[in-house]
Amino acid sequence: MSRSRGFEVIIGLEVHAQLLTRSKMFCGCPTTFGAAPNSQTCPICQGMPGVLPVVNRRAIELAVRSALALDCRINPGCRFARKHYYYPDMPKNFQISQYEEPLAEDGWLEIEVDETTKRVGIQRLHLEEDVGKLVHEGAFETAQASLVDYNRSGVPLMETVSKPDIRSPEEAAAYLKAFRAVLVSLGVCDGNMEEGSLRCDANISLRPRGASELGTKVEIKNMNSFRNVKAALEYEVGRQAKALAAGERIVQETRLWEAERGYTRSMRSKEYAHDYRYFPEPDLVPLRLDPAWVDGIRAALPELPRATRQRFIDAYQLPAYDAEVLTQSRALADYYEEVVKALTAGRAPSAALPALGEPAKIASNWVMSELLRELPADDEAAIRSSRVPPQNLAALVMLIADGTISGKIAKDVFKKMFETGESAGTIVEREGLTQVADEGELLAVVDRVIAENPKAVEDFRKGKAAAAKALVGQVMKATRGKANPALANRLVEERLRAV
Amino acid sequence: MGGLSKPPKPPALGAPRQSRGAPRRPASFNGYRRGDFTPEDTARAHLERIERLDARVAAYLTVTADHARRAARASAERYRSGRPLGPLDGVPVALKDVLCTAGVTSTCGSRILERFVPPYDATVVARLHAAGAVMLGKANMDEFAMGSSTEHSAFKPTRNPWDLARVPGGSSGGSAAAVGGRLATVALGTDTGGSIRQPAAFCGVVGVKPTYGRVSRYGLIAFASSLDQVGPLSRDVTDAAATLSVIAGTDPLDATSVDTAVGDYVAALGDDVTGLTIGVPGEYFAAGIDPEVERAVRDAIAVLEGLGVKAERVSLPATEYGIAVYYIIAPAEASSNLARYDGVKYGLRVPGKDLIEMSSQTRAAGFGAEVKRRVMLGTYSLSAGYHDAYYGRAQKVRTLVKRDFDSVFGRVDLIVAPTTPNVAFRHGEKADPLAMYLNDVFTVPASLAGLPALSVPCGFTRAGLPIGLQLIGRAFDESTLFRLAYAYEQATDWHTRRPELP
Ligand SMILES: [Zn+2]
Secondary structure (H helix, E strand, O other): OOOOOOEEEEEEEEEEEEOOOOEOOOOOOEOOOOOOOOOOOOOOOOOOOOOOOOOOHHHHHHHHHHHHHOOOEEOOEEOOEEEEOOOOOOOOOEEEEOOOOOOEEEEEEEEEEOOEEEEEEEEEEEEEEOOOEEEEOOOOOOOOOEEEEOOOOOOEEEEEEEOOOEOOHHHHHHHHHHHHHHHHHHOOOOOOOOOOOEEEEEEEEEEEOOOOOOOOOEEEEEEOOHHHHHHHHHHHHHHHHHHHHOOOOOOOEEEEEEOOOOEEEEEEEHHHOOOOOOEEOOOOOOEEOOHHHHHHHHHOOOOOHHHHHHHHHHHHOOOHHHHHHHOOOHHHHHHHHHHHHHHHOOOOOOOOHHHHOOHHHHHHHHHHHHHHHHOOOOOHHHHHOOOOOHHHHHHHHHHHHOOOOOHHHHHHHHHHHHHHOOOHHHHHHHOOOOOEOOHHHHHHHHHHHHHHOHHHHHHHHOOOOHHHHHHHHHHHHHOOOOEOHHHHHHHHHHHHHHO | OOOOOOOOOHHHOOOOOOOOOOOOOOHHHHHHHHOOOOHHHHHHHHHHHHHHHHHHHOOEEEEOHHHHHHHHHHHHHHHHOOOOOOOOOOOEEEEEOOEOEOOEOOOOOOHHHOOOOOOOOOHHHHHHHHOOOEEEEEEOOOHHHOOOOOOOOOOOOOOEOOEOOEOOOOOOHHHHHHHHOOOOOEEEEEEOOOOOHHHHHHHOOEEEEOOOOOEOOOOEOOOOOOOOEEEEEEOOHHHHHHHHHHHEOOOOOOOOOOOOOOOOOOOOOOOOOOOOEEEEEHHHHOOOOOHHHHHHHHHHHHHHHHOOOEEEEEOOHHHHHHHHHHHHHHHHHHHHHHHHOOOOOOOOOOOOOOHHHHHHHHHHHHOOHHHHHHHHHHHHHHOOOOOHHHHHHHHHHHHHHHHHHHHHOOOOOEEEEEOOOOOOOEOOOOOOHHHHHHHHOOOHHHHHHOOOEEEEEEEEOOOOOEEEEEEEEOOOOHHHHHHHHHHHHHHOOHHHOOOOOO
């Protein structure tokens, strides 16, 4: 709040998502990332004289899927338009995009910041083609030559423009996170910000609190992570607030976020803004989306992260925090539910399990603390191919429930399971980790410990209850953690009182 | 026939009349089948003629003699074994240089593409090859198809075979002069606002602009994407019909190509025309039309009436806006289509101290004056602040032009009019761009409406210059165009006349 000096912050985000199609937007070239330069090109995506674009049906399908998930209105007829500007990475010197008639408009996305939920409006969602990549020989300023790699040229992009409903950098980051989660769960985009599969630009302006008119907006580019979005916008809020407070005017311009140096710098001002000279792409006919086809896509939509989150709270009585963490990716949510299922609907649910707590919460604790220690919550592929599959994690929990191993030992077992891919049972058996739960066996250890620690016994007699705890600790140590803690506690207390 | 020495096998170059009722096939096909002459004879005769005459006519930018000889030999072999690929097998064709030909330079008449060798064939070119046609070479044209005289070719002006002091029309002037001058049997041209029909009329040949969407534009170097169409030029209606049958049809590589059945245009040629109604639009006989052209067209209408066709006066009031609308929409699209020629990837590059300088110097050196004029016009009419007043408004008026035709086609089957207001003019005669643009006044409306239209020879001026009769049809009804044009051709002998090349 201090950063904004009492001004109200108005932010709108434009997110470009690379769609998970096998081929490009307007030709048949593959879209795989990282191939040798210009190995994934043809006359069409090189913009050769005489070529024509043909729309990739799968890209339309993925965009419709996204639009439905974001509750947008699908325009029954949409069309492509040419957006003109000169740049050598763009072979035609125009980009096929959508302008007056986008694929979808007027939706919303729910975000949560500080335990409060709010809706951010979606203004429009449209399709366009990506451009190529310039490779400079040497540093940009001193390069004697530049090479162009057209592999990315023509890759399908979906641009989604939010309404200016975002009120803080935190909300902006939350929006981007929620947006990414939706796209990833829909299978529309891999969400990889480092490889540029998801890119975000922001429009930000400040105005005196209570004012109804919008301030001059500045466009911020080059924020390629959640952290950068927040940091860049925080910087920009401070910069603009300081300027406004000093009575200066904000210049309408595009600024670039310099992540390493932590500031934004001017890239071009409004006078140099492009006149894109949009007009309808004459090489493509307007798209008429068959309502039955759209309905089919709607019917096949998977459950969205927000809905999954709510269901986890309702059905499993999970705290909101747990539900939020567990729904960061479809894979993680699925993983969690598999663990719960194995714990509750297994062939022989352990009678002892309820003693540990609600199975749903136990599963949540284990997934959040142990699995997510090893794997990022949003790495779909890694979670789906985890070396500890959900059934194995459930089996580990069952070993605690039935007293075979202690919770503490179980954590070590999990680490080993993750390293080796072996089951909990195999590891426990091989390493002899089975809990000592035999009274006679444990009693012998307890007696030895009491005999070796006369001072602790003395303390206990004087009324120091903590002395008993120390002795239990010694018992655990002597058994290398295998003693059943509850049993050890009971035996130590019984012996002390008997002495 | 003056100084014109005849090639060894005249039937290959003539157009003998076919008797009614006989199966209508291109003359060359019938000759090959009967064994009167072979595709190799024809190719050789044409190549010799090109060698002897093209220095003066300048119809070709590139002659692909080796390719032609090889293709002709393969074709001859197919006829010998009794398995020709169809009526176009062995027919020598000239291709307008706006069409991409794999491995053969395709300049589009421009310095900027002087050394551009496409790695792929245009769909129409691939279809011609598959049908056995023999490519003789690439025909001259106005740069980027912008012009009506072929004087805007960056390389050389083409001459009209009927009078070398005159232009062949344009922009498909090389194609029309090649066919008119018997330097090819058939040619492909492209028509954006009249670029097939006007040179066909000027050179005394048949020229067809198909319905927009009838023929694939893939591989046609774009001028104005919403108007461009590829079509045939030929000595008679039969060859044009046979050629369109081969190149027409939907193409998965062109989203604007329409999936509508392509008729056997040749088979339908002899069908009766009695009972057809033609509309004669008053606006096409307005002041400014050459009286000799008007008389020839009115005579042609009388010939049609004699064949049992009913003629009716109709009105197309939006005609007067055609040129204005066309010269906003076509340059706007051109400014966009030509943006890619910046020296980065292919074609000409003039080095500069930085990217912007390289780009502007490349374009300054690579584009001719007419292209620059239209790129500027188009850029202007699409610019912020002018977009609605020019481009936006032109699109609205374009729908009025279409509506004119829609209402008339409720009553008539075809519209008959002159192709051009005048005959071939002298080189340099129309130095004023506007005077040049007005030459398209009768061809532009059908282009704006996307309708099929055809020009067929309908007479000569006293000075011996050809006059064209334009037929405009309903969308995708090329069959009726061919049918009426064929009936007219059979009733007259204009198409049998040949220019006396010096
Ligand atoms: Zn490609």
